[in-house]
Amino acid sequence: MRFARRRLLNTLVLVAAGAAAWGWVRRADTVLQPTSLFTGLALLAVCLGLALFNARKKLPFIPLLRAATWTQIHVYVGWFSILLFLLHVGFRPPSGVFNITLAVVFGLVAASGVFGLVFSRVMAFRLTLHGENVMFERIPALRAQLQREAEAIVVKSVEETKSTTIADFYATRLQPYFARPRSRLRHVLGLESPLKGVLTDLRLLKRYTNEREHAILAELVDCVEAKDNLDFQLAGQGLLKYWLFVHIPLTASLLILGAVHGLIAFTYAGGFR
Template sequence: MKLKPWVQSPAAFWLFAAAVLLCGLNYWGHVAPGEVHPTRGWRLAYGFAATALMLASAVLSLRRQIMKHPLGRAHAWTQLHVYGGSLFLLLVLMHAGFRWPLGSLTRWLLLLSGWVTGSGLCGVLLQKWIPRYLTSGLENEILYERIPELISEIQARTANLLQAAGEPLRSFYDTYLAASLRQPQPRLIYFLDIHGGIHSQLKKFEYLRGLISETDREKLAELQALYRFKLEIDAHYTLQGALRWWVYLHVPPSLALVLLVAVHGFTIIYY
């Protein structure tokens, strides 16, 4: 099976698959035959293993933010974060005996574990898909931080272009384009079809072409090129913005999960 297009490290993937298999065999060999309380035996060991993997996965963020001289390669830590986080959820389910917990704290732990792992995997997919999608569907590569600057440049060039334009072209701009050129506009269509989303917005130029002078047709062509560039900026703003907002869906719940695991561990040890 060729995994290279889908995973960065086939070796890490197969190691993860082997760990999942070993966890399954261990669970069905030691826990499934009879009831075992979560605070005893193998189910307690699964809980400790899940905690260790959670902390190891969290080290990736600490490695980026705190360590001046990080240990190991970033690629290896990323693989640990992805596969360790996925294995963490499996161990949490094994610790819970694949049952819905009875207590409020343990229910929140299970829900947060699922959310953090699921949002993490969604983030991996977004980071793999969005850059390829943007480069294959658009003509221009745009840095997210430069978007305000680029929009200001488009506005300035458009103002110069329309100074000597006829009334039909200026009226067309005021009616159909002015509001769109003021600021970036996210559009959900860009997640599904970048080309279609852009071309549907450019159709409005066609009906005006036969109603204006030859000089204004040249200006209309320049205006259309500027508007197309603005639409590409909107596509980058929409899709790159999704990557940035994803962080807020993943990191705060992850911190809450670490806190709840600490409280859960404290209650097991002292009560």
């Protein structure tokens, strides 16, 4: 099935499920049913179900649907859980420290989930477009290798041209650039990276260099561009990995708080009377 068709189908199912839930809650409210209890229980069950996705990931060889199917269920049931939450709180801000905390944690889980969904779709594209695809774990080694190559070019420049122009520039401007990852936030946000500035400075050096040094500068430009791609890959791939370190612990907190909240509500409501 094409992705667009799948998206449309899933959205239609989501809208239908959302409308049904809304309709049921409205109808139940009119006959004074304890809708908060029902929606709360449903929400807790849905959150537990959503959290099982992470457990499924740890069991790749168990015949429990493909992870891609789980992702689809996770995404659309996730949207549904937001509607359930709103129905549960009656579209009003909650009161009381515990309830506010619970609502904030739910909001953070939902927000981090939406962020993860959007970011993983957008960043995957951007990583592919930006440059060579490199493995995350190899980036530090590749950066060190680039730095060595750049240093070798600079040494060669001094030996061959007896000029320190490029070496001076390297020591003041490029050495810090190669020494560590740069501008992670700028890369992630898609803002102008320091690459443009470095390249401009490298071009400015042409007035102080001869033709042989121009060729050496061109080699340095290649290294600088490769380093920029490594920084971009590190920032992008890093965030793609690490957003889950926010989403998953928050989910665990939500489940604990939600369970406590449910227990209290159920106890004080006197069960299903």
